[in-house]
Amino acid sequence: xxxQKSASTTVDGAVDSSTSSNFIRNKIADDIKQNKHGGRVxxxxxxxxxxxxxxxxxxxxxxxxxxxxxxSGLCNxxxxxxxxxKESQEYVDAIKDNISWLGFQWNGDVRxxxxxxxxxxxxxxxxxxxxxxxxxxxxxxxxxxxxGSLTQPGxxxxxxxxxxxxxxxxxxxxxxxxxxxxxxxxRAKIDMASPNINMRDPVLYRIRHIEHHQTGTQWCIYPTYxxxxxxxxxxxxxxxxxxxxxxEDHRPLYDWILHTxxxxxxxxASDLADTDSEYxxxxxxxxxxxxxxxxxxxxxxxxxxVETNVVTGWDDPRMPTLAGMRRRGFTxxxxxxxxxxxxxxxxxxxxxxxMLEHAIRDDLDKNSPRAMCVLNPVTxxxxxxxxxxxxxxxxxxxxxxxxxxxxxxxxxxxVVIDRSDFEELPVQGFKRLIAGGEVRLRxxxxxxxxxxxxxxxGELVELHCSVDxxxxxKKPEGRKVKGVIHWVSEAKGIPLNVRLYDRLxxxxxxxxxxxxxxxxxxxxxSLIEITSCIAEPSIMEEGASSSYQFEREGYxxxxxxxxxxNKLVFNRTITLRDSW
RNA sequence: UGGGGUGUCGCCAAGUGGUAAGGCACAAGGUUUUGAUCCUUGCAUGCGUUGGUUCGAAUCCAGCCACCCCAGCCA
Numbered sequence: 001x002x003x004q005k006s007a008s009t010t011v012d013g014a015v016d017s018s019t020s021s022n023f024i025r026n027k028i029a030d031d032i033k034q035n036k037h038g039g040r041v042x043x044x045x046x047x048x049x050x051x052x053x054x055x056x057x058x059x060x061x062x063x064x065x066x067x068x069x070x071x072s073g074l075c076n077x078x079x080x081x082x083x084x085x086k087e088s089q090e091y092v093d094a095i096k097d098n099i100s101w102l103g104f105q106w107n108g109d110v111r112x113x114x115x116x117x118x119x120x121x122x123x124x125x126x127x128x129x130x131x132x133x134x135x136x137x138x139x140x141x142x143x144x145x146x147x148g149s150l151t152q153p154g155x156x157x158x159x160x161x162x163x164x165x166x167x168x169x170x171x172x173x174x175x176x177x178x179x180x181x182x183x184x185x186x187r188a189k190i191d192m193a194s195p196n197i198n199m200r201d202p203v204l205y206r207i208r209h210i211e212h213h214q215t216g217t218q219w220c221i222y223p224t225y226x227x228x229x230x231x232x233x234x235x236x237x238x239x240x241x242x243x244x245x246x247x248e249d250h251r252p253l254y255d256w257i258l259h260t261x262x263x264x265x266x267x268x269a270s271d272l273a274d275t276d277s278e279y280x281x282x283x284x285x286x287x288x289x290x291x292x293x294x295x296x297x298x299x300x301x302x303x304x305x306v307e308t309n310v311v312t313g314w315d316d317p318r319m320p321t322l323a324g325m326r327r328r329g330f331t332x333x334x335x336x337x338x339x340x341x342x343x344x345x346x347x348x349x350x351x352x353x354x355m356l357e358h359a360i361r362d363d364l365d366k367n368s369p370r371a372m373c374v375l376n377p378v379t380x381x382x383x384x385x386x387x388x389x390x391x392x393x394x395x396x397x398x399x400x401x402x403x404x405x406x407x408x409x410x411x412x413x414x415v416v417i418d419r420s421d422f423e424e425l426p427v428q429g430f431k432r433l434i435a436g437g438e439v440r441l442r443x444x445x446x447x448x449x450x451x452x453x454x455x456x457x458g459e460l461v462e463l464h465c466s467v468d469x470x471x472x473x474k475k476p477e478g479r480k481v482k483g484v485i486h487w488v489s490e491a492k493g494i495p496l497n498v499r500l501y502d503r504l505x506x507x508x509x510x511x512x513x514x515x516x517x518x519x520x521x522x523x524x525x526s527l528i529e530i531t532s533c534i535a536e537p538s539i540m541e542e543g544a545s546s547s548y549q550f551e552r553e554g555y556x557x558x559x560x561x562x563x564x565x566n567k568l569v570f571n572r573t574i575t576l577r578d579s580w
Numbered sequence: 581u582g583g584g585g586u587g588u589c590g591c592c593a594a595g596u597g598g599u600a601a602g603g604c605a606c607a608a609g610g611u612u613u614u615g616a617u618c619c620u621u622g623c624a625u626g627c628g629u630u631g632g633u634u635c636g637a638a639u640c641c642a643g644c645c646a647c648c649c650c651a652g653c654c655a
Contacts, residue, residue, distance in 0.1 A: 020593080138653095143653075150582055150583075150651060152651095154651090184653095195584090224653075225655050247655090342592055343603095349591080352590085354604060355592065355603080358605090365616075552615080577616065577617090578615070579616090
């Protein structure tokens with residue numbers, strides 16, 4: 001019986017919530033039981049460096065690193081960099097940074113598929129020599145015609161039966177740069193009539209006279225994904241090659257390549273070559289991609305949003321990228337918990353954004369220090385306090401976690417409260433401040449509104465309230481005061497700007513095929529900046545946190561990119577749950 | 581219409597022949613100096629559908645239906 005409840009530990013030491021079984025964990029447990037790879041578990045996370053990582057990648061990262069850690073195994077980071085056209089060093093750097101931030105440490109050095117280009121070339125020669133690959137002069141268009149269709153078999157390329165010598169010569173000349181881009185390609189010789197189109201003599205190498213971010217101008221032929229991925233896995237001694245469902249049809253090709261090559265030569269070229277581990281070929285297993293409603297997770301569209309300035313960049317706090325979510329204030333632990341909570345299965349599914357929000361709130365509630373910040377201030381004059389009154393109140397940083405300590409909050413005669421916490425015509429059940437009514441200033445006294453001052457236009461100017469001096473730290477005598485509102489000293493408070501974020505799209509499925517231009521369903525109010533907020537001074541003290549729960553408002557974090565010495569900008573990470 | 585997959589509560593998801601876990605959401609109570617948190621309770625006589633096998637089926641078999649993926653020298 002396998003243990004269905006366990007906990008995984010990440011490099012930052014945080015223990016994530018309990019895990020439940022899934023088909024991959026079950027398979028690995030089985031493989032271990034059967035001693036399939038000598039009991040080894042070795043996974044890899046293989047991004048192509050052609051964009052920033054997003055929440056969907058987080059699922060794959062958590063799965064690959066998680067499953068390795070749970071089984072005392074290893075997980076490599078490998079850049080699948082076989083198509084230099086779309087790739088760049090900027091993406092490589094950002095991806096490494098994102099993975100570290102998420103809390104995972106890859107095994108050894110960062111790998112690149114391009115590290116193996118020479119070895120891959122040698123394997124290709126081996127395929128040619130065993131008559132399993134040939135150089136084909138068909139153009140891309142011609143090749144498409146020869147490939148047939150979903151319902152019709154393909155036809156053999158006229159170049160399919162070239163001699164081994166000719167193929168060897170041609171392939172070598174491909175490498176030396178004799179031919180122009182697209183002039184010819186190296187193809188596997190499998191079966192043009194296969195019902196699986198991936199097996200209809202797939203291209204192994206194409207010619208691209210283009211510089212590569214890792215190998216420079218060393219190569220002008222580049223191996224394709226299908227040819228490269230299985231061999232890179234094999235070279236690295238990967239045991240479980242986890243990928244998403246759309247690659248399911250590629251698995252027969254993955255296996256064909258590995259089984260058509262001499263296993264001894266693969267083993268000899270692998271990281272396991274000089275160890276006494278028995279060499280076993282990797283196996284591909286597919287799982288469903290993570291999709292989230294109200295969210296775009298397609299790299300192409302995310303890139304488009306950045307390039308058309310729909311957002312300010314890959315790290316715009318509204319973006320579902322790891323960089324964006326980090327800047328928004330989502331924590332790595334919350335994201336890990338979320339990925340665990342959605343599970344790993346094979347059915348196409350769309351997870352409700354509410355699940356992500358729950359994970360964020362859950363983590364932030366436990367770990368964020370509290371502070372008070374008034375978003376839309378209105379002045380309250382505490383009439384029975386002397387003008388120069390200055391009282392330092394001590395308040396807990398967290399209502400349940402004493403270890404988080406306490407802070408000092410100054411109370412003066414003039415304070416501000418949120419405009420929405422005062423109502424002249426309250427609806428049934430309103431329990432904040434009303435004319436003639438009482439409310440508690442959080443952590444301080446109960447006050448009573450005795451006067452509402454308005455200007456000639458009838459706009460509220462300020463409120464005059466009396467303080468019940470006998471209510472500090474105790475309930476008032478003989479009556480119940482239900483409401484508690486947050487406040488900040490007008491003179492001692494710190495001005496700041498706050499950015500409120502909402503979902504980027506108005507529709508539940510912005511990736512729907514019916515939507516031609518995503519700009520049609522953009523939420524106009526996805527970013528609202530408010531400028532006259534006032535926070536208690538403790539947030540600027542030496543050693544202060546950069547993220548808080550602003551009580552009764554939500555979780556906020558300092559935006560270091562937008563803040564300057566004379567302007568503080570906080571991002572609203574997420575609101576508090578509001579069941580009112 | 582070829583091939584490969586998937587269908588369990590509004591959303592995820594466990595379950596592998598012994599009588600439907602869990603989480604989110606939702607609802608109702610309780611505690612509370614955050615309308616937060618926390619606690620308690622409720623929430624699938626039914627597992628796409630129709631048949632069959634069996635003492636017994638979400639689990640096995642057959643048919644049907646729906647949805648997803650594949651015809652890049654992208655990954």
